[in-house]
Amino acid sequence: MASGRMAAAAREFSWQAAAPRRRRAVGRRSRRGEAEPGGSRAEPEADGGGVLRRLREAEEDLRISDFWSSALETISQCLRKQREQLTATLPEALGGLSLGSSAGPGGGERPAAAAGTGCVKCVCYGIGNFASCGIARTQLAFLLLLLGKCGVPRSHCCVYDPVLSPAETEVLAALGVTVLGENEEGKRSVRGERTVFYMPHCGTALYNNLLWSNWSVDALSRILIVGNSFRGLEERLLTKILQKSYRYLAQIQGGLEELALPETPQYTDVFNDTSVHWFPLTKLEGLPGDLWAAPQEPDYQDCEDLEIVRKQAASPPDHSS
Template identity: 60%
Template sequence: MAAAAAAARESWQAASPRRRRSAARRPKRRGAAAAAGTPGAEPEVEGGAVLRRIQEAKEDLVISDFWSSALETVSSCLQKHLEQLRAPEGPLSEALGHLHLDAPPVEADAAPGPVPEETLVPGTCCFKCVCYGVGNFASCAIARSQLAFLLLLLERCQTCVHPVHVGPQEGKRSVCGEPTVFYMPHCGTALYNNLLWRNWSVDALSKVVIIGNSFRGLEERLLTRILHKHYPYVAKILTGLEEVVFPQTPRYMDVFNDTSVHWFPVQKLTQLPTDTWAFQEEPDYQDCEDLEIIRKTTEEPRELT
């Protein structure tokens, strides 16, 4: 096994200069050109190397000041979000009361990996996690760090977690009555708008947590008429949510800039004008410029177990 690993490393090191020399003699492949134009992009690599780089990204992230602060931010928001879902009495209330995120001891940070079975809390509530927007982590360092954050977050969840769902659904996924965390770093505004539309009710939104682009930032950057015309659900929900921004450090500025945790308190949702919920028109974006969204295909969503 050690000999094979050494041979693989030697092969990768020997192949790199040949690619650099030949790049000037022939046109770049479409994928390579896209990677070259993406911050943090790297050449495509084989599967084993990708896994090693993801692990390295996790190890770098878990010992950073950013990770501990960001974990605290997510944990605090998720706790508050779940408190509102507690039933007055009964098994569901007890189960939700056990769900929490917690940072591992300092010594565990030096060796990131799966959470030992004895640290899992028995009888915890299951919640879903849906991931949109993480790019090509084989060739992009930024995407790899975003994926590493999600993997670490799930490892630190002392709860029962359904498989992570990914797929080209244009964000139109219903929570189906289950508490769901949507991990959507640097997604297009239409994706957030679609997600809100699909869950446009007090009951559904009260079960949604979104880790993604700051909604307040969207409000500041977009013209008011554009926001209300093309992204009406984002515009209407701005006064019905709680938003906590991610910490910012130089090391992960490009990875998590403008990222926040959003959740929707029932009290705020019920205080919105009653006609807010009457508007149910599905977004179409027919005349929307600079639309950042991948249209849905017939492919079914995949699960990462």
């Protein structure tokens, strides 16, 4: 019964336009015990319907913000460039991506050409405990807005974070996204499909693993990554650590285009150091040819502060009996 109520709430969340919410006054102090917008203070985990209501509020706050319009334009610009280069080289393999919208039921946004999204996928890693954390909830709201604006069906979006609670997994399922049951450690191949990877504030190894899994000109040209600035990672890490432990991040710096999401006081803790990365064919083809030969899987055996949850190794069979 509870699942049925949550599914109904999710449908309402997806299609009905919420009443306009007032912008919070600049410089307004929060009352004691009140979370700041996008704040990191832990909150009690609400029931599924309560989480959906909070998500809806976070989405509406984002939708009316200057940050959202600017961030969407940045992502859209990269997606258009990526689409143009793939259309020019492999038009038969390209799934369409709608960047326009029209009014949907209840006045909400509806993708103008959702039927043309074919092989466009989205993968989200590291969304966090959105039921109890304002930052994670705002990041999830951003993902849902992005899917709707770009015409990517939620069924084409996979989400995974090892910290998700059963209640949060149920909420995500009610929202229509696919919750992965296995820790991929970021090692997902796009297999010829255009894929947007949404990875806010993930560990460095997760980005390195993703690059390794798609270490070819063809695969990388189909990827767009919204996550930690690769340029910032390169600047913060010692060169010897970057080249030894995160060699794919080190080697791809000359083959990508990076655009930072706008900085805004309202979402400083939510999207700080976040950039959009895509891989122009001209840059990839300009890298040394031997760079692509026999890529070795990262192991991180001597790496400190790995910042990701490793996949649990299977237990050996018990032959004692």
